[in-house]
Amino acid sequence: MQFLFNFHKMSSLVISKDKSRFIVENSINHVRVNAIKSECSFNCVDLPIKYLGTPIYKGRKKKHIFEDIFTMFQKKITNWHYNFLSFCGRLVLIKSVLNSIPIFIFHTLYPSMSVCRRLERIINKFF
Structure with missing residues (x-):
């Protein structure tokens, strides 16, 4: 001490x-x-714990580490889905909001291709 x-x-x-x-x-x-x-x-x-929004873990990276990002994407898209948005409106939301959510975490933890594909699928379902 x-x-x-x-x-x-x-x-x-x-x-x-x-x-x-x-x-x-x-x-x-x-x-x-x-x-x-x-x-x-x-x-x-x-472990695992979160520090400044980034998971700290020991061992191999697994998909469950990124579950919070998947959940956050789903919540945003679910809220927007009920609004009547044009194609351009959806595109602006994706570019400005969804693409900025994982930037910090992706700089500290390099996601696997399966994580990136899952995020792309979530975005593609929005269109």
Whole structure:
């Protein structure tokens, strides 16, 4: 905990214990995890987690990591589907909204071709 105190002292920033978490390897025994919890008052979380909207995971990339993007696309399209939009109106919505949603995540996580194809299918069904 000394390093957290030093961080606070040097930066004048306060560490929020409610928002702070720690991650340990699965092979770490529960006694050690509980010791860390009691020392720093943070909760232990398991992977995958989200940080700034981007999934943090261990191992191979799988489709379920991108499920939030698929859900977000479906919600947007479902809401727009009930509006009577012209072809050009739909095109503008896709270019301005749908294509900008995954940009940050795709810069940090390179999606597989199957993920890209699934997003394309969702967009194509909108037309």
